[in-house]
Amino acid sequence: MKLLFDHNLSPRLVQRLADLYPSTSHVALVGLERATDLAVWTYAQTNDYIIVTKDSDFNDVSVLRGFPPKVIWLRLGNCTTSDIEGCLRRNHTTVMDFANDTTAGVLEVV
Numbered sequence: 001m002k003l004l005f006d007h008n009l010s011p012r013l014v015q016r017l018a019d020l021y022p023s024t025s026h027v028a029l030v031g032l033e034r035a036t037d038l039a040v041w042t043y044a045q046t047n048d049y050i051i052v053t054k055d056s057d058f059n060d061v062s063v064l065r066g067f068p069p070k071v072i073w074l075r076l077g078n079c080t081t082s083d084i085e086g087c088l089r090r091n092h093t094t095v096m097d098f099a100n101d102t103t104a105g106v107l108e109v110v
Contacts, residue, residue, distance in 0.1 A: 001099040003072070004044050006053035007033060010081040017085060020092050025049070037061060044069035050099060052088075059106050067105030070098065075110045 002023035005013055011026040018024065027033055032040055037057050044051050050070045051058050058071045072095065076087060088095065091109050098107040 001096065002047070002049045003052050004030075004040070004047075004049035004069075006040065006051060006055060006058070008054050009052065009074075009084060012081055013085060013088075016081075017088055020089060021095075041065070041069065062105045070104070071106045072098070073106055073108045075108050 001021070002025070003017075003021050005011070005024065005026040007027050009026070011028050014024050014026050014029065027035065027040055030043065032043055035043070037055075038061070040051065041058070041061055043049070045068050048068070050072055052072045052074065054074045054076065056073070059073050062071050074084060074087065076083060087109060094109070095107070098104055
């Protein structure tokens with residue numbers, strides 16, 4: 001399972017979560033820092049990533065296009081990078097179950 005953090009999340013999360021999500025990347029690290037949502041979607045689909053975002057747009061794309069890629073939609077409101085890290089750590093089992101679920105395309109995490 002590989003996570004791809006959207007531009008609205010800190011690139012520091014890649015290193016901070018490497019122990020639980022070792023194949024994680026960030027759009028800025030793969031040359032997509034100014035890419036459209038569709039370009040990010042296509043990259044994630046082609047490279048077998050799950051998109052992690054705070055943006056509802058990827059949920060909308062998933063409804064229209066289906067999956068893959070899967071989307072983890074962080075519904076945390078205004079929060080720090082540490083809050084996001086903690087959330088993904090607390091929900092590690094849920095994220096892993098979601099990654100292996102062939103019937104679910106979007107996981108909302110609070």
